[in-house]
Amino acid sequence: MQIGYVRTSTAEQVAGFEAQEAKLLATGCNRLFAERVSSVAVREELDAALDFVREGDTLVVTRLDRLARSTTDLLGIVALLERKGVSLRVLDFGGSEVDTKSPTGRMLLTMFGAVAEWERTTMLERQRAGIAKAKADGRYRGRAPTARAKLAQMRDLRAAGLGASEIAAKLNVGRASVYRLLAEDASA
The missing domain is CATH 3.40.50.1390 (Resolvase, N-terminal catalytic domain)
Structure with missing residues (x-):
C-alpha cells in the first residue's frame, strides 16, 4: 500500500x-x-x-x-x-x-x-548577516506590525463582548497578540 x-x-x-x-x-x-x-x-x-x-x-x-x-x-x-x-x-x-x-x-x-x-x-547564515548589515546601516525596519494596526478593531470587538479567540479569528491575528495588545492598551 x-x-x-x-x-x-x-x-x-x-x-x-x-x-x-x-x-x-x-x-x-x-x-x-x-x-x-x-x-x-x-x-x-x-x-x-x-x-x-x-x-x-x-x-x-x-x-x-x-x-x-x-x-x-x-x-x-x-x-x-x-x-x-x-x-x-x-x-x-x-x-x-x-x-x-x-x-x-x-x-x-x-x-x-x-x-x-x-x-x-x-541561507539562514547569509540572511542573518544581511539583516545585521541592514540594521547597522539603519535600513532594517523588520516586519510590519500587522496586529498592532488592528488595535482599534480589537477594542470595538472586545466592547461588543467577543473573547480573545473570536477576535483573533475575525481579524486574522494571533490570540496571544490580542491578549498582549489589549493588556497594553488597558494599562496605557
Whole structure:
C-alpha cells in the first residue's frame, strides 16, 4: 500500500497543498495524511502516518523538505520506516525520483538530505548577516506590525463582548497578540 504525506507550513499555502495532494493521488496513494503546520511544530499527521504504515508499505512524499526538518530528523524517520519494513519514496528529488527500497536510493537520500540541510543553514547564515548589515546601516525596519494596526478593531470587538479567540479569528491575528495588545492598551 502507498501512503502519502502532505504538509505545508501555513494554511495560506492552498495551491501548494492541493498540488501535493493531486500528485500523491495520481501516483497511486491509497491513503493520505495531510496537515498545515510548520516543520518545527508537532506534526501529528506525520506521527499518525508513521504509526499507520505496515511492513511492505511505501510512505510517499512529493519533496524531501515536506517530510524532514534536518538530516538527523530524516535519518530518524528512515530508520523507523526500515524497522517497520516500510520504504520511503520521494517523487521530486532534483528532477528525478528516489525510493529507499534500493541501497542506491538510501545512499542518495542520505546525501541529498545532508546537502539540503547545509543549503538551508547557509541561507539562514547569509540572511542573518544581511539583516545585521541592514540594521547597522539603519535600513532594517523588520516586519510590519500587522496586529498592532488592528488595535482599534480589537477594542470595538472586545466592547461588543467577543473573547480573545473570536477576535483573533475575525481579524486574522494571533490570540496571544490580542491578549498582549489589549493588556497594553488597558494599562496605557
